[in-house]
Amino acid sequence: MNSIEEFNKKQRPGDYYIKLNSELVKLNEKLNIFNTISQENISSGFLFSVKDNICVKNVETTASSKILKGYFPPFNATVVERMKNNGFSFLGKTNMDEFGFGSFGINSEHIAKNPFDERYVTGGSSSGAAAATAILKYHIAIAESTGGSISTPAAFCGVVGFTPTYGSISRYGLIDYSNSLDKIGIMARKSEDIKYVYEKIRGPDSHDTTCVDKKCTDTDKKKIILIDQLITGLDVEIEKEFLLFVKKLENLGYTIEHRSLPFIDKAIPSYYIIAMAEASTNLAKYTGFKYGLKNNDFSQQYNTFFTNARENLGPEAKRRVVLGTFVRSASVKNLYYSKALKVRSLLINELNKILADGFILSPVMPIKTPRFEDTNKLSPLEVYKTDMLTIPPNLCGFPHISFPYSYLHGMPLGAQLVTKHWNDTAIIDFVSKWELSFNYDFKYNLGVLR
Numbered sequence: 001m002n003s004i005e006e007f008n009k010k011q012r013p014g015d016y017y018i019k020l021n022s023e024l025v026k027l028n029e030k031l032n033i034f035n036t037i038s039q040e041n042i043s044s045g046f047l048f049s050v051k052d053n054i055c056v057k058n059v060e061t062t063a064s065s066k067i068l069k070g071y072f073p074p075f076n077a078t079v080v081e082r083m084k085n086n087g088f089s090f091l092g093k094t095n096m097d098e099f100g101f102g103s104f105g106i107n108s109e110h111i112a113k114n115p116f117d118e119r120y121v122t123g124g125s126s127s128g129a130a131a132a133t134a135i136l137k138y139h140i141a142i143a144e145s146t147g148g149s150i151s152t153p154a155a156f157c158g159v160v161g162f163t164p165t166y167g168s169i170s171r172y173g174l175i176d177y178s179n180s181l182d183k184i185g186i187m188a189r190k191s192e193d194i195k196y197v198y199e200k201i202r203g204p205d206s207h208d209t210t211c212v213d214k215k216c217t218d219t220d221k222k223k224i225i226l227i228d229q230l231i232t233g234l235d236v237e238i239e240k241e242f243l244l245f246v247k248k249l250e251n252l253g254y255t256i257e258h259r260s261l262p263f264i265d266k267a268i269p270s271y272y273i274i275a276m277a278e279a280s281t282n283l284a285k286y287t288g289f290k291y292g293l294k295n296n297d298f299s300q301q302y303n304t305f306f307t308n309a310r311e312n313l314g315p316e317a318k319r320r321v322v323l324g325t326f327v328r329s330a331s332v333k334n335l336y337y338s339k340a341l342k343v344r345s346l347l348i349n350e351l352n353k354i355l356a357d358g359f360i361l362s363p364v365m366p367i368k369t370p371r372f373e374d375t376n377k378l379s380p381l382e383v384y385k386t387d388m389l390t391i392p393p394n395l396c397g398f399p400h401i402s403f404p405y406s407y408l409h410g411m412p413l414g415a416q417l418v419t420k421h422w423n424d425t426a427i428i429d430f431v432s433k434w435e436l437s438f439n440y441d442f443k444y445n446l447g448v449l450r
């Protein structure tokens with residue numbers, strides 16, 4: 001049985017939600033997992049949190065950016081509406097890298113800390129969503145991924161993170177980062193809970209014409225494919241643990257096959273060009289005039305007015321505005337942006353051929369979970385390169401799932417499984433089978449029902 005049905009069957013002490021809320025507020029002072037904890041009087045329902053770039057009616061929604069401080073959407077995102085209609089109770093908005101720009105959760109004013117060990121990053125950009133899932137037993141996180149923002153934090157916080165096929169969950173009410181890449185997805189402690197929620201929230205929405213109802217039922221894949229270029233250059237300890245995991249899968253009856261796809265190294269430059277180009281157009285509206293922190297001093301010069309408003313963006317957001325505006329400028333468009341789109345199409349074709357034969361498996365990150373001090377030593381380019389395993393499926397819109405498979409020095413390790421478009425439930429089912437053989441436990445269990 002999934003935890004949602006189990007929870008709904010159990011009797012709860014009258015003060016269940018009150019106790020949970022006060023414990024959570026205390027813990028949040030230490031870990032910065034939530035940007036907002038709901039003040040609504042929750043009295044029933046399995047809890048769900050929402051990444052802070054997804055609109056919840058009358059609840060401050062900032063995408064962890066200063067420029068959106070004080071924005072209270074007058075409407076619910078479709079995904080929020082569907083969660084509520086299915087009996088889930090809204091718990092709060094989770095911390096994230098500003099607008100989704102980041103891999104470690106460190107591009108936020110109040111940085112979320114890893115519940116397993118506070119010296120470590122949670123991963124990003126859905127930092128708070130993953131940490132909330134690690135500390136709360138009866139909870140689902142609604143998160144978002146553009147290039148790995150669900151897989152990475154899920155791996156670093158030891159939870160399951162599911163990113164569906166592009167277009168299978170409505171993006172209405174999402175504060176866009178990169179429209180052709182953004183996917184709303186789900187995090188939970190157990191894959192069965194993800195499957196349950198996915199069925200409730202996926203499917204067409206008149207507000208989002210890219211969202212359709214498709215499904216394929218090619219669920220019986222026993223073949224696991226390792227792409228050589230994705231498993232070379234890994235941290236040596238990660239490589240060792242991952243290959244041990246692959247051996248275990250072999251013992252469970254899966255066939256392992258190696259393939260080579262040298263071209264896959266073009267995924268990162270292609271992704272960052274497309275993502276930044278789209279991000280720079282999406283951020284253009286935050287001028288302090290109509291959108292973004294209001295600036296009412298109209299006596300200022302044109303440039304001063306807009307520059308002052310844009311000062312509310314963090315350093316990574318500014319970098320992306322500059323680079324994104326450059327790559328889509330008319331003089332260089334064919335050198336970068338158009339080429340990046342071609343690379344994306346070619347990569348979809350190549351990966352489709354491989355995915356016709358089986359699932360692609362890799363670690364989630366090529367490095368061990370970094371401590372905060374380690375991330376300071378990385379240049380922006382080095383940070384972008386750490387996305388080498390999460391970007392290919394995200395760039396191509398393939399469904400993928402990140403799940404814990406081992407521990408290293410007390411921290412959880414995550415693997416990522418990818419399948420072809422619309423075969424989403426097959427990878428969730430794969431993880432359910434793996435969970436039965438992997439006896440995994442959480443350090444934190446908040447709430448009176450432990």
Ligand code: GLN
Pocket residue numbers: 099100101102103124125144145146147148149150177275387
């Ligand atoms: N690290 C990637 C980026 O910064 C992915 C972020 C995301 O998926 N939102 O673009």
